[in-house]
Amino acid sequence: MIGLVDADGFFAGCELSRNPHLRGKPVMVLGKLGSFVLAKTHEAKKRGVTTVMPFKEAKRLCPEGIFIEGDFRFYTLMSRQLMAILREWCPVVQVSSIDEAYLDMTGMPEMYGKSYEALGDEIRTQVRTKLGLTVTIGMSANKVLAKMACEGKKPDGTAVLLKKDIPYFLANEEVGDIPGIGYRREQMVNRYQITKAGELAKLPMGVVKNLFGRNGILLWKELRGEYIFKVNPHPRVPKQIGRTSSFERSVSDVRQVEGLAFYHLERSLESLHRHKLMTGEISLHLRDHELRIYRIPLKLEKPTDDFFVLAKALSRLIRQVPRAKLWRSAGVLFYNLRSATIKQLDLFEGMGEMLRDERLNQARNKLNEYYGQFSVTSGSTLFLSKKKKGKKERFNLPFIS
Numbered sequence: 001m002i003g004l005v006d007a008d009g010f011f012a013g014c015e016l017s018r019n020p021h022l023r024g025k026p027v028m029v030l031g032k033l034g035s036f037v038l039a040k041t042h043e044a045k046k047r048g049v050t051t052v053m054p055f056k057e058a059k060r061l062c063p064e065g066i067f068i069e070g071d072f073r074f075y076t077l078m079s080r081q082l083m084a085i086l087r088e089w090c091p092v093v094q095v096s097s098i099d100e101a102y103l104d105m106t107g108m109p110e111m112y113g114k115s116y117e118a119l120g121d122e123i124r125t126q127v128r129t130k131l132g133l134t135v136t137i138g139m140s141a142n143k144v145l146a147k148m149a150c151e152g153k154k155p156d157g158t159a160v161l162l163k164k165d166i167p168y169f170l171a172n173e174e175v176g177d178i179p180g181i182g183y184r185r186e187q188m189v190n191r192y193q194i195t196k197a198g199e200l201a202k203l204p205m206g207v208v209k210n211l212f213g214r215n216g217i218l219l220w221k222e223l224r225g226e227y228i229f230k231v232n233p234h235p236r237v238p239k240q241i242g243r244t245s246s247f248e249r250s251v252s253d254v255r256q257v258e259g260l261a262f263y264h265l266e267r268s269l270e271s272l273h274r275h276k277l278m279t280g281e282i283s284l285h286l287r288d289h290e291l292r293i294y295r296i297p298l299k300l301e302k303p304t305d306d307f308f309v310l311a312k313a314l315s316r317l318i319r320q321v322p323r324a325k326l327w328r329s330a331g332v333l334f335y336n337l338r339s340a341t342i343k344q345l346d347l348f349e350g351m352g353e354m355l356r357d358e359r360l361n362q363a364r365n366k367l368n369e370y371y372g373q374f375s376v377t378s379g380s381t382l383f384l385s386k387k388k389k390g391k392k393e394r395f396n397l398p399f400i401s
């Protein structure tokens with residue numbers, strides 16, 4: 001049995017955890033530059049606020065909302081605590097993003113004398129008691145189905161999707177709900193009158209291969225209940241890191257391109273930090289409505305993992321985006337990667353570290369004030385950002401462009 005543990009509105013959840021008086025209020029966490037919404041509470045969602053929405057629009061929809069600039073070092077500390085709890089329960093944990101981890105839960109019912117459902121509930125209770133966070137746990141035969149089961153039970157739920165129930169479950173899921181199927185691929189299969197995940201799972205292998213290629217077959221096999229994408233607690237170091245996704249509708253406004261590109265910058269940085277890497281080059285990837293690909297690259301002065309350096313670089317790339325075009329997708333790629341563990345601090349960077357440590361101490365004190373039962377230990381890496389771009393959330397599989 002494979003489990004996916006995914007925190008609900010993680011950044012917003014972290015803020016509620018250290019500021020319990022904000023519970024029940026529309027709270028929105030803004031990206032590093034304060035320009036768009038990275039995470040929101042359920043109350044903000046009900047007001048129509050979506051992830052990657054520009055700050056101004058969110059403010060218009062929800063004038064009494066509470067806007068907080070993201071504090072990624074604090075979220076990283078919370079993430080480590082979350083993963084530590086999961087590792088206490090399960091020996092095989094693969095951290096897949098700042099607030100998501102896959103667990104190979106095979107054998108756990110025998111080990112603990114509890115059903116999968118009871119295990120899921122207990123893990124959730126423990127996370128909530130220790131960290132003040134709610135998470136959702138989906139369990140099934142493999143990663144793809146665990147993720148889909150998890151999405152369906154959000155927030156604060158435990159879902160166990162047994163093999164025998166897979167066909168019924170998939171009959172009610174849209175193709176676009178399958179992790180790794182972006183908007184473009186969804187439209188592609190819709191053209192064949194296929195709208196439900198169950199219909200895709202029933203297609204002959206040859207048709208799937210024609211549509212999606214060889215990697216698509218792996219995804220199709222998981223939909224059919226096979227265990228293909230293994231839970232790997234020691235992922236190999238990537239050669240390049242990047243993220244991209246499509247707009248729901250093509251856009252001509254470069255500011256929208258910028259918003260999506262910055263969203264992917266933050267997500268890619270999270271990966272870069274998780275692997276303790278720096279990037280030597282960055283490129284902006286765009287696709288226009290005729291599916292032509294544009295790649296605007298930039299070689300950095302020196303390898304970096306610093307958000308502000310990369311944000312500046314990305315802003316330069318955005319200025320080179322051709323005007324008067326319709327854009328279908330946008331994303332960011334880091335390449336020419338190298339290890340960040342031998343990074344040399346110059347004097348000013350050193351001072352920055354000191355200032356950040358000051359904020360870290362404040363966060364730690366606050367946390368211990370509220371949740372005296374555990375002690376937060378300091379980390380050495382500054383992670384950034386995360387996830388959740390509406391239903392177009394990407395799944396980190398070879399299948400994904």
Ligand SMILES: [Mg+2]
Pocket residue numbers: 006007008009010099387
């Ligand atoms: Mg989450």
